[in-house]
Amino acid sequence: xxxxxxxxxxxxxxxxxxxxxxxxxxxxxxxxxxxxxxxxxxxxxxxxxxxxxxxxxxxxxxxxxxxxxxxxxxxxxxxxxxxxxxxxxxxxxxxxxxxxxxxxxxxxxxxxxxxxxxxxxxxxxxxxxxxxxxxxxxxxxxxxxxxxxxxxxxxxxxxxxxxxxxxxxxxxxxxxxxxxxxxxxxxxxxxxxxxxxxxxxxxxxxxxxxxxxxxxxxxxxxxxxxxxxxxxxxxxxxxxxxxxxxxxxxxxxxxxxxxxxxxxxxxxxxxxxxxxxxxxxxxxxxxxxxxxxxxxxxxxxxxxxxxx
Amino acid sequence: xxxxxxxxxxxxxxxxxxxxxxxxxxxxxxxxxxxxxxxxxxxxxxxxxxxxxxxxxxxxxxxxxxxxxxxxxxxxxxxxxxxxxxxxxxxxxxxxxxxxxxxxxxxxxxxxxxxxxxxxxxxxxxxxxxxxxxxxxxxxxxxxxxxxxxxxxxxxxxxxxxxxxxxxxxxxxxxxxxxxxxxxxxxxxxxxxxxxxxxxxxxxxxxxxxxxxxxxxxxxxxxxxxxxxxxxxxxxxxxxxxxxxxxxxxxxxxxxxxxxxxxxxxxxxxxxxxxxxxxxxxxxxxxxxxxxxxxxxxxxxxxxxxxxxxxxxxxxxxxxxxxxxxxxxxxxxxxxxxxxxxxxxxxxxxxxxxxxxxxxxxxxxxxxxxxxxxxxxxxxxxxxxxxxxxxxxxxxxxxxxxxxxxxxxxxxxxxxxxxxxxxxxxxxxxxxxxxxxxxxxxxxxxxxxxxxxxxxxxxxxxxxxxxxxxxxxxxxxxxxxxxxxxxxxxxxxxxxxxxxxxxxxxxxxxxxxxxxxxxxxxxxxxxxxxxxxxxxxxxxxxxxxxxxxxxxxxxxxxx
Numbered sequence: 041x042x043x044x045x046x047x048x049x050x051x052x053x054x055x056x057x058x059x060x061x062x063x064x065x066x067x068x069x070x071x072x073x074x075x076x077x078x079x080x081x082x083x084x085x086x087x088x089x090x091x092x093x094x095x096x097x098x099x100x101x102x103x104x105x106x107x108x109x110x111x112x113x114x115x116x117x118x119x120x121x122x123x124x125x126x127x128x129x130x131x132x133x134x135x136x137x138x139x140x141x142x143x144x145x146x147x148x149x150x151x152x153x154x155x156x157x158x159x160x161x162x163x164x165x166x167x168x169x170x171x172x173x174x175x176x177x178x179x180x181x182x183x184x185x186x187x188x189x190x191x192x193x194x195x196x197x198x199x200x201x202x203x204x205x206x207x208x209x210x211x212x213x214x215x216x217x218x219x220x221x222x223x224x225x226x227x228x229x230x231x232x233x234x235x236x237x238x239x240x241x242x243x244x245x246x247x248x249x250x251x252x253x254x255x256x257x258x259x260x261x262x263x264x265x266x267x268x269x270x271x272x273x274x275x276x277x278x279x280x281x282x283x284x285x286x287x288x289x290x291x292x293x294x295x296x297x298x299x300x301x302x303x304x305x306x307x308x309x310x311x312x313x314x315x316x317x318x319x320x321x322x323x324x325x326x327x328x329x330x331x332x333x334x335x336x337x338x339x340x341x342x343x344x345x346x347x348x
Numbered sequence: 349x350x351x352x353x354x355x356x357x358x359x360x361x362x363x364x365x366x367x368x369x370x371x372x373x374x375x376x377x378x379x380x381x382x383x384x385x386x387x388x389x390x391x392x393x394x395x396x397x398x399x400x401x402x403x404x405x406x407x408x409x410x411x412x413x414x415x416x417x418x419x420x421x422x423x424x425x426x427x428x429x430x431x432x433x434x435x436x437x438x439x440x441x442x443x444x445x446x447x448x449x450x451x452x453x454x455x456x457x458x459x460x461x462x463x464x465x466x467x468x469x470x471x472x473x474x475x476x477x478x479x480x481x482x483x484x485x486x487x488x489x490x491x492x493x494x495x496x497x498x499x500x501x502x503x504x505x506x507x508x509x510x511x512x513x514x515x516x517x518x519x520x521x522x523x524x525x526x527x528x529x530x531x532x533x534x535x536x537x538x539x540x541x542x543x544x545x546x547x548x549x550x551x552x553x554x555x556x557x558x559x560x561x562x563x564x565x566x567x568x569x570x571x572x573x574x575x576x577x578x579x580x581x582x583x584x585x586x587x588x589x590x591x592x593x594x595x596x597x598x599x600x601x602x603x604x605x606x607x608x609x610x611x612x613x614x615x616x617x618x619x620x621x622x623x624x625x626x627x628x629x630x631x632x633x634x635x636x637x638x639x640x641x642x643x644x645x646x647x648x649x650x651x652x653x654x655x656x657x658x659x660x661x662x663x664x665x666x667x668x669x670x671x672x673x674x675x676x677x678x679x680x681x682x683x684x685x686x687x688x689x690x691x692x693x694x695x696x697x698x699x700x701x702x703x704x705x706x707x708x709x710x711x712x713x714x715x716x717x718x719x720x721x722x723x724x725x726x727x728x729x730x731x732x733x734x735x736x737x738x739x740x741x742x743x744x745x746x747x748x749x750x751x752x753x754x755x756x757x758x759x760x761x762x763x764x765x766x767x768x769x770x771x772x773x774x775x776x777x778x779x780x781x782x783x784x785x786x787x788x789x790x791x792x793x794x795x796x797x798x799x800x801x802x803x804x805x806x807x808x809x810x811x812x813x814x815x816x817x818x819x820x821x822x823x824x825x826x827x828x829x830x831x832x833x834x835x836x837x838x839x840x841x842x843x844x845x846x847x848x849x850x851x852x853x854x855x856x857x858x859x860x861x862x863x864x865x866x867x868x869x870x871x872x873x874x875x876x877x878x879x880x881x882x883x884x885x886x887x888x889x890x891x892x893x894x895x896x897x898x899x900x901x902x903x904x905x906x907x
Contacts, residue, residue, distance in 0.1 A: 049805030049816065051736045062732045069730055073723040080690060080719045087697040088712055091633070092704065100700040102902050105639035105692075113691040114684060121680045124730065128676060131732045132669050152508075187503040188599055190664060190739060194805040198735030201665045204502060205593025206600055208666035221816070225739040225807040226664075227496050229503055230419045233810035302814065324419045 049221040051194045055241075056213050058197035061134035065127055072124065135198055139209045144181035146170070146212075150189035150202040150224070153231035153325060154288050154301040164254035167288030168301045169238045173247040177213035185285065187229060193222030193239050201226055214241035223302075230324040236302030254292055258347045269343025272336055287327065294348045300325070312341050378462035379874060380451050383469050385770060387444025390473055391437050397480075398432035399834060401425045406794075406830040409823050412815040422811035423494035424513070428479075430497030431517065434617070435524045436476045438751060441759055442620040443468075443531045446559040449766060450535060452865035452872060453553045455544025455880040460537035468531040475523025482516035493517040496809060498610065499580070501591030501602040506584050515584060518577045525574045532566030535559055544864070546883030553863045553886070554637060557644045558623030561651045562616050568655070569612040576605035600665060607658035615654040617751060619647060621758035622689060625711050628761045629693050631861045632708035633700030636887060636899065639692040646685035653682040663734040672731045679729035686722055690715060705859070706780030710761035713788055717753025721746060724799065739809075742802025748795045760787065760840075767847070768854030772870045776851060779843035786836035793829025797822045862887035 052067065054060040091100075148170070149156040157166040160181075172178055182191060184204040191210075192199035200210045214220060224235035242250060261267045273279065281287040296306050303321040304310040313320050315337045318327040332340070374382055404425055408417045417425065447465065451458055459465045482492040489511030495504045504514050539552070539560045552560070580602070582588035589597040630637045637643060659667070659675040693715060702708065724746040728734045737743065760783075767775045801822045806813060813819055857866040866889055868877050881888050885899035 051803045051805065062736050065730065066727075066733050066736065069727055069733060073726060077719060077723055080694070081716055083694050084697070084712060084715050087694055087700075088702050088704075091697060091700050091702050093634075093701045097701050100634040102636060102897075102899075103638065103699065104636055104903055104906060105642065105695075109691075109695065110639055110642045110688065114688055117684050117687050121683065121726075124726075125677060125680060128730045128732060129673060132672070135732050135735070136669070187508055188500055192739075192805075192807065194736060198732065199664050199738070200735075203593075203599055203665060205598060206666070210666075221805070223805070223807050223810075227423075227500070227503070227739075227809040229494075229508060230423065232423075232807075233419065233812050236814070 049194045049223075053195055054197075055195040055215055055218065055220060056197055057215070058135040058137075058211065058213070059195055061131045062197060065131040068127065069124065072120070137211055139179055139211060142179050144209060145178040146172075147181045147183065148191065148202070149183045149185050149285075150191070150228075150235075151185045151285070152187065152229050153224070153235040153322075155235070155237060156185075156285060156288065159251060159254075162251050162255045164251050165289050166254055166292070167296070168236070168298065169240060169296050171240045171242055171247055171250050172212060172214060173244045174214050174217045174241040176244070177211045180210050180212050182208040182210065188226050189224045189228045189235070190226035191222070191237065192225035193220050193237055195220045196222075196239060199225050212239070214239065217241050217243050217246075231301075231322055234301055234303040234322050234325070236298075238297065238302065250295075253295065253348070258291055258294075261343055261346055263342065265339050265342045266346055267343075269339035269341070272332075272340055273343060276330060276332075276336075281326075290344060290347060292347055294345050300327075308341050308345060311344060312337050315340055378458075378466045380447050380459045380462065380465060381770070381872065381876075383465050384444050384446075384448025387440050387447055387469055390469075390476075391440035391444060394432050394436040394440075394476060396837070398429050398437055399837060401429040401432070403830055403834055405429065406827040408811060409813070410827040411824070412813050412820055414812050417811065419811040420491065420494060423809075424483075424492040426809060427493050427496050427517075428483075431479065431493075431521070432476075433751070434497060434613070435521060435528075436472075436479075438617045438755055439528055440472060442562070442617065442755075443528065443535075445624070445759070445762055445766070446535055446555075446562075446620060447531070448770065449865060450538055450556055450559055451542065452769075452868065452876055453556050453863050454539065454542060454547050455864045455877065455883065456538065456542035457875050457877070459534050460542055461534050464530055464534050468527045468534065470527075471530070472524050472527030475520045475525075475527060477520075478516060478523055479520030482513045482520075485512050485516070498606055499602075500606075501580065501583070501597075501599050502593065504580060504584075504602075505592055507592075515581070518581045518584075522574060522577050525570050525577070528566055529570040529574070532563040532570065536563040536567065539563070544880045544883055547864075550641075551883060551886045554626035554640070554643060555620070555623035558619045558626070558647050561647045562619045565612050565616050565619070565651050565654065569609045569616075572605060573609035573613075576602065576609065579605070600662075600667075603662050603665065604658070607661045608655075611658040611661065612651075612654045614747075614750070615650055617755055619650065621714075621755040622647065624758045624762040624765070625693060625714055627861075627863065628707050628711040628765050629696050631765075631859050632703045632705055632711070633697045634703075634860075635696055635700040636890075637692070638695040638698075639688075640886060643689055643692050646688045649685040650682060653678055653685070657682060660729060660731075660734065661738075663731050664738050676729050676731045680726065683722065683726050683729070690719055690722075705764065706775070706777055706784050707761045707764035709781070709784045710757050710764065713784075714754060714757040714761060717749055717757055717791070721749030721751075721754055724749065737802055739807055740802035741798040741806045741808060744808055745795045745798035745802065748791075748798075752791055752795070757787075760784075765859065766865075767844075768858050769865055769870045769872070771848060771851070772854055773847055773851030774854050774858060775847045776843050779839060779846065783836050783839040783843060786832060786839060790829050790832030790834075790836050794826050794833055795829070797825045797829075801826070857889065862890040864888055867892075 052063050054063040147158040147160055155168050157170050182202045184202045189202040190199050191202055196212055200208050218241055220239040222237035261270045282290050299306050299310055299314055300322045315332055317329055408414050408422055491513055493513035495509055539556055579590040583590050589595040591597045591599055591602045593599050626637055656678040657675055660679045663672050764775050764780055804818055806819055854870045856869055867881050881892055885891050887899050891898040
């Protein structure tokens, strides 16, 4: 069970100016709608209690309507919705600022069922866990490798569909360092549930160090077991998927917090369990069960743990 | 001798009676009342199936990281639940109600095209069976479709759904679509051409009015779905490229096609329910509907606007702010005619004599539940809020408040209101009230909390979830509520069985209602009426009972 889910994904706990704009519009709208609900409920309850049928009650007066009231309950909603619409347009501009002319910083490619992250300036790549520098906004470019997905991190702002043949862009930022959780929000097949997103906002120094590490080649295997693991990784067709964008690039797997797009914490035990049988954490995913022996799993885990 | 109140059959009628007995005569029937009842029973069977699917989902989601259902199984189940409830339950229930009641309410002997009526029903049923046959397809890629009721391309393309499930889904929906389309044509023709003398369009009962508008909507938008389905089938079977982005097609095109049908479909599922409410509330308030013309005209406004709002399902697609704003404004605008209806229904009860029958309890709680669904709908019309909440559990809560708290509550009201007419016996009120409270509590327990769940970031259509703060408890509450709701359905079944056997004999007009269906026996004879009373206003039976104070005189006196 992933222990990393201590922070939440609450839409009303914004952690960016974009999310804050939506959050205050949402709260204002909730008050507005709540007032209408109380009004309607009050009118209905008053009518049924005050005018309930009692023994000996006279016949109801036959009333057919009132044009004045009709105009009243047409005009008042029209005017209040017009006010709501102006707030809406203002919030749209703040929460999804224009990006025309700007060069994207990060390309996010959605796959069935994981996220590929490419930092366009440094060339660093990552998967499922997106590091950003706190307090700085980055322009993301969203592409899909297969079906429609959706990028949704509630604390950071709006969601955006990731549509094949229809690239989208969105400014993403976080006010403070921290971990912000999200998930794919468009149904995308078997493992839609375990296509979670983690955005990690680092301090600028941490982020610089992290990106340097991700862009650099990982440590070489040293022990015999690690070398055996590297050989299995090459020979047992792991690389057919994991170096070709079908499955996540595992070059820096050991620096990640979770496995299988959030399905499990990244521990050697979980990694071994995943290699033994991918159905443990993510049934019906595209990771095949290779029927690896215990020794092979141990060697692969040893090798992958060196990939920092 | 308890049937003595019913008039004895004449020789001719008893011959007709013989021809109507036995299940084979039901199968071959072209009588709108038999077909109406078959629509209702067929839809009820599918309702039970769809309900069991819902319970399976709620069991799976009761606790995090659950392994009760495999992801593929769960995805098949939620796809079939949605498709069933929309195409095989709500629409046929409303069409069935209309098929039974509309000819009676306008003083006609049958529908305009009785044989087409039978065709509509059977094609719809066979479409449903075709859809369910997908469960029987075997093999590693077999099973029911697992793509959602909205079936977004390219997930539905053979590259991602290579089993036959989606083909069955397409063919099943085509059958159902043809059935619904012909039912729409038939209802439209019936209301336009078969009205009794004096039944002007401005005197139609509001249920008939709203059925007429619904029929127009059906005829306008059903072909869009059918065309889209054929395009998708061509992609899958003939290697066409309508929705494949990698070979020049467009995944967004499917969304436009689907929602151009799909949003008016929401109003197809809700306008007849408005019609039921517009019949039930006046009768049990002892007053005519408040603002008849406005309630009818607002229906037209809703139907027109419903065709201009489809892309509010697509705010997250990233089609640009100008695009989003247009559809957001239209979606907000549709709240105005809907609000007008709510106010008029409430005003109808004001200064009335409100009788708390089970039908009225459902109608009153419809007002409150539908208002909640409508208000959360306004929240979704506000594009930035939609950007956060769409495809979260907030949406699931929203549309269940519209379709269950709205349409289903109205249908329950309609069942309690018209059951005496259809069966000749009253539905038991004591069981009815037990069922009402169980439904009301179970429904709110299941779906109210899902608003919060969505606000806390839980996406829809997930087969399981991590134990994020609050998610576990909220999901458990929802599951408990679902079982209360299921229990309420059992109570309804018990009530129907008991009441059919030993319910109180209803008589022609047990509720003191005013529309023409209450001017004939319960159940009505094969030809519906021995003679249709004169229609000089909107409430023919009121006029008949109060010749000194007819609606016309009352209206003139009021100025």
